[in-house]
Amino acid sequence: DTGVSQNPRHKITKRGQNVTFRCDPISEHNRLYWYRQTLGQGPEFLTYFQNEAQLEKSRLLSDRFSAERPKGSFSTLEIQRTEQGDSAMYLCASSLVVGAYEQYFGPGTRLTVT
Amino acid sequence: QQPVQSPQAVILREGEDAVINCSSSKALYSVHWYRQKHGEAPVFLMILLKGGEQKGHEKISASFNEKKQQSSLYLTASQLSYSGTYFCGTEHEVAGANNLFFGTGTRLTVIP
Numbered sequence: 533d534t535g536v537s538q539n540p541r542h543k544i545t546k547r548g549q550n551v552t553f554r555c556d557p558i559s560e561h562n563r564l565y566w567y568r569q570t571l572g573q574g575p576e577f578l579t580y581f582q583n584e585a586q587l588e589k590s591r592l593l594s595d596r597f598s599a600e601r602p603k604g605s606f607s608t609l610e611i612q613r614t615e616q617g618d619s620a621m622y623l624c625a626s627s628l629v630v631g632a633y634e635q636y637f638g639p640g641t642r643l644t645v646t
Numbered sequence: 647q648q649p650v651q652s653p654q655a656v657i658l659r660e661g662e663d664a665v666i667n668c669s670s671s672k673a674l675y676s677v678h679w680y681r682q683k684h685g686e687a688p689v690f691l692m693i694l695l696k697g698g699e700q701k702g703h704e705k706i707s708a709s710f711n712e713k714k715q716q717s718s719l720y721l722t723a724s725q726l727s728y729s730g731t732y733f734c735g736t737e738h739e740v741a742g743a744n745n746l747f748f749g750t751g752t753r754l755t756v757i758p
Contacts, residue, residue: 574748
């Protein structure tokens with residue numbers, strides 16, 4: 533068990549560009565979550581998948597954000613036409629469906645939009 | 647929907663105890679506790695479910711008052727490694743709800 537991994541760890545982009553982040557969950561976990569965290573705040577829920585199905589999406593998530601988990605394994609989060617307000621740490625977490633289903637977080641991708 | 651944590655910050659000397667509180671205005675199914683050190687990902691500490699089930703690290707204890715939608719995390723005999731920001735994440739008791747709402751955190755500093 534290697535834990536949740538995320539790539540890239542850091543991304544600097546210019547306003548208006550598109551960016552894509554990848555998350556590889558713990559192998560036996562079938563739930564995968566995306567969160568956004570800004571300085572001094574707790575993680576903010578964006579969306580989550582159970583296997584390949586996207587079951588919930590935050591109302592705060594604009595249409596510029598899209599996430600996929602095509603084969604129920606890794607997931608990608610894409611932000612189109614980035615804005616300076618998108619600058620944040622993007623965290624991925626995974627969990628099991630059954631049991632207490634505690635969430636394990638990855639190291640995050642820090643996005644800076646200039 | 648975001649839970650409220652208190653205190654916002656606390657400074658302890660090694661060996662002292664602390665209690666961190668988390669309160670929600672929503673009926674809760676579960677409360678999750680995490681610790682995050684600067685520049686790192688949140689690390690799972692404890693989960694408390696409605697009905698009494700708990701799961702977490704041996705040296706961590708917590709309580710969950712289902713009627714009051716409140717949870718408390720108890721840190722005893724603190725060590726330097728306990729320093730960090732503690733977040734509670736709450737799962738609302740709504741059918742199909744599985745996402746967590748996190749508080750703004752409690753910054754704990756343990757000094758020698």
